[in-house]
Amino acid sequence: MSEGNWVYVLETAELVDGEKKALVVDGQRIALIKKGNELFAISNKCVHMECPLSKGELEGYIIKCPCHDWRFDIRSGEFLDARELKVDVYELQVSDGKIYLKIKGEN
Template sequence: MVSWVFAINENELADGEKKPLLLEGNAILLVRQEGNFYAMSNKCPHMGCPFSKGTLKGFIVKCPCHDWEFDIRNGEFLAASEIKDTVYGTKVSDGQVFVNMKGDL
């Protein structure tokens, strides 16, 4: 199932930047990396800390609370791939970025 929700205009986020958003009551982290947009829950599955306060290096976001590292492309925790954060599909249409709030990539 697909539920595309407008997030931001494409030109509002530069490559290598992240932005916290609230979409349909969900805390989302939107990242632009290497020209593509990635969306994931902005809450670390460990203690709920906001990834937006952490660091981004390449495709890896580090939780600011306990340094847990997650891949923004698939939500996997680098130290244990069975732990995952929710990721959301994204698309760009006419200069606007949309996030699939059903979570499907």
């Protein structure tokens, strides 16, 4: 596994199907979500009022913000009602049962 911006965050065994875990990694609020055998990592701040998406309801690949019901696709980060709005999506890798996220640097 290359180092660089990859950061260890969790063991795969610590997440069950449908679980949403709020993390703070390198100062960034991230929601780690397990859907079936897939893992997704998105910003844990809704683009509307920064409500925590990890507290929202997950239906299929759609997470609904708990504050105002804004709906986002966890695969792409797109807001379903205005696709030009998005939350950040983070690349992840699993190695030896450990989950690593690629953290974006400051621009």
